[in-house]
Amino acid sequence: MKYILPQKSSLEQIKVSDINSSLPDLKNIKESKAITIGKWLTNVIQTNKNVKPNTLLPTKPDLAYLLGVSIGTIQNALRYIEDLGFVESKQCIGTIVKDQSEGSFRKLTSKREIAINAIKKYIIENNFKTGDNLPSSRIISKSICCSANTTRLALESLGTLNILEHKFKNSNETGWKILSTDFQVEETQNSNNTLVKKVENDLKKYITDNLKTGDKIPAHAELSKELSVSIKTIHDALKVLIDEGILLARRGRYGTTVLRMPFESKISDKRETSIFASAPETAFYYYEKTQNHIKRLIAENYEIGSKLPSITELSKQLDLSPNTIRKAFHNLANEGYLAFSRGRYGGTFVIDIPETDEQTFKWLAVNPKYADVYKN
Numbered sequence: 001m002k003y004i005l006p007q008k009s010s011l012e013q014i015k016v017s018d019i020n021s022s023l024p025d026l027k028n029i030k031e032s033k034a035i036t037i038g039k040w041l042t043n044v045i046q047t048n049k050n051v052k053p054n055t056l057l058p059t060k061p062d063l064a065y066l067l068g069v070s071i072g073t074i075q076n077a078l079r080y081i082e083d084l085g086f087v088e089s090k091q092c093i094g095t096i097v098k099d100q101s102e103g104s105f106r107k108l109t110s111k112r113e114i115a116i117n118a119i120k121k122y123i124i125e126n127n128f129k130t131g132d133n134l135p136s137s138r139i140i141s142k143s144i145c146c147s148a149n150t151t152r153l154a155l156e157s158l159g160t161l162n163i164l165e166h167k168f169k170n171s172n173e174t175g176w177k178i179l180s181t182d183f184q185v186e187e188t189q190n191s192n193n194t195l196v197k198k199v200e201n202d203l204k205k206y207i208t209d210n211l212k213t214g215d216k217i218p219a220h221a222e223l224s225k226e227l228s229v230s231i232k233t234i235h236d237a238l239k240v241l242i243d244e245g246i247l248l249a250r251r252g253r254y255g256t257t258v259l260r261m262p263f264e265s266k267i268s269d270k271r272e273t274s275i276f277a278s279a280p281e282t283a284f285y286y287y288e289k290t291q292n293h294i295k296r297l298i299a300e301n302y303e304i305g306s307k308l309p310s311i312t313e314l315s316k317q318l319d320l321s322p323n324t325i326r327k328a329f330h331n332l333a334n335e336g337y338l339a340f341s342r343g344r345y346g347g348t349f350v351i352d353i354p355e356t357d358e359q360t361f362k363w364l365a366v367n368p369k370y371a372d373v374y375k376n
Contacts, residue, residue, distance in 0.1 A: 011054065011055065011056050011093070011094075011096065012055045012056065013055065013056040013057075013058070013059075013094070014050060014051055014055055014056065014057055014058055015058060015062075016058045016062050016063065016065075016066045018048075018050040018051075019044055019048060019050070019051075019058070019066075020048065020050075021040070021043065021044050021047065021048055023040075023066070023067060024036050024037060024039075024040040024067070026067070026068070026069070031166075032076075032156060033069055033073050033077075034073050034076035034077045034079075034080060034156070035077070035080060035156060035159075035160070037067060037069070037073065037074065037077035038076075038077040038078075038080035038081045038084075041057075041077060041078075041081050041086070042081050042084065042086050045081075045086050045087070045097055051097060052097065053097050053098065053099030054096060054097065054099050055096070055097050056093070056094040056095065056096055056097075057078075057087065057094065057095040057096075057097065059094065060074045060075060060078070076153060076156075078095050079112060079153060079157075080156065080157065080160065082095075083157050083160065084160065085098060086098060111146065111147075111150045112150055112153045112154050112157065114146070115144060115146045115150045115151055115153070115154035116154045116157055116158060117185060117186050118144035118145075118146065118154075119140060119144060119151070119154055119155065119158060120158075120163075120183055120184075120185045121144075121185050122140060122143055122144055123178065123181065124181075124185065128178055128181070129178065129181065130178055130179065130180060130181055131177065131178065132177070132178050133175065133176065133177050133178075134164070134176040134177070134178065137151045137152045137155055137176075138151075140155070155176055159176075161183075162179055162180060163178070163179060163180050163181075163183055164176050164177065164178060164179060165177045165179050196233060196236045196237050196240070199227055199229055199233055199234065199237040200237040200240050200241065202227050202237075203223070203227070203234075203237055203238065203241060204241070204246070204262035204263070205262075206223075206226070206227070207246070207258060207261065207262055208261060208262055208263065211258050212258065212261075213258050213259070213260060213261060214257060214258060215257060215258050216255045216256065216257050217238075217247065217255070217256050217257065217258065220234045220235060220238075238256065241262075242256070245259060245260060246258070246259060246260055246261075246262050247259055290318070290320060290324055290325070290327075290328045291328035291331050291332055293318070294314075294325075294328055294329075294332065295332070295337070295354040295355075298337065298350055298353065298354060299353055299354055299355075302350050302353075303350065303353075304350055304351060304352065304353065305349060305350065305351075306349065306350045307347045307348065307349050307350075308338070308347070308348045308349070308350065310347070310348075311325045311326055311329065311348075329348060332354075335354075336351065336352055337350065337351065337352050337353075337354050338350060338351065339351045
């Protein structure tokens with residue numbers, strides 16, 4: 001399967017003013033607004049010359065304002081036409097008009113798709129026949145353990161596939177009738193069949209084919225390009241491999257290295273892996289180092305009742321991020337040294353003078369080639 005990694009900067013976005021088709025009549029309809037809008041959008045895609053493959057549809061708020069409906073209704077309409085193969089959605093990019101001649105975008109298995117498969121199983125397991133009426137969507141949602149809204153969307157999707165038919169405008173009522181039981185149930189489709197899970201497996205194969213124990217893995221951006229997914233998805237998949245003990249994350253230039261091969265149980269016995277703190281631990285020590293520095297600053301320069309500089313001022317003074325200073329302040333407040341006050345005369349005030357004889361640097365970062373120095 002060929003996958004595409006779209007870049008928003010390279011995609012042209014259609015404006016609502018470019019859509020010259022007549023707006024749909026949403027008052028006299030026998031189906032949900034989402035379905036009616038979805039059918040209108042498919043007609044726009046097929047007939048409007050301004051709507052070309054690999055262009056972005058207008059934003060959801062713009063479409064909602066144009067049609068006088070909620071953003072949620074527009075979201076459901078876009079899901080409907082995505083099921084029909086006219087568009088593909090990509091997080092943080094938008095809804096892209098699909099070019100049938102090109103590859104697909106890697107994306108999550110949606111809750112709706114999982115619910116569709118669960119409803120199919122529900123029909124089979126309860127021996128429903130063609131022509132039978134199903135219970136209400138709320139009863140079905142409890143049976144398949146999905147939310148009522150997701151279940152309604154799944155039922156409407158099955159309606160577009162001519163598996164079900166609904167007699168009423170409000171799909172929350174009973175009245176779903178089975179038109180056909182000639183469908184397949186995907187046995188492998190479940191809540192774990194997500195993009196992160198797929199990329200996790202792809203990363204395991206990549207490591208097996210290209211790296212060995214002790215090697216440093218490529219940067220997130222490089223892996224993102226290699227596997228055609230976002231950097232955030234790469235980050236989430238790598239975190240899973242770190243939790244499984246396949247990778248070792250270390251701060252700074254040491255990066256993330258292979259601790260063991262994905263399909264092996266033996267962990268590397270390289271000495272540096274035993275004396276290097278994990279990334280979460282080093283982050284903790286980094287905050288602890290900062291707050292101990294602030295403790296000394298308070299003990300040497302301030303009295304009880306004194307007001308400390310602002311987070312922004314301290315971050316510039318100590319060359320640290322405001323978030324690091326903020327976390328250190330909260331830790332010191334929890335220890336009873338600082339108190340916060342809001343308003344015009346508010347700020348961060350010293351309520352106790354801390355002791356300064358604590359160890360201030362607990363983490364030792366060493367280059368692997370010097371690891372043998374620490375054998376004993």
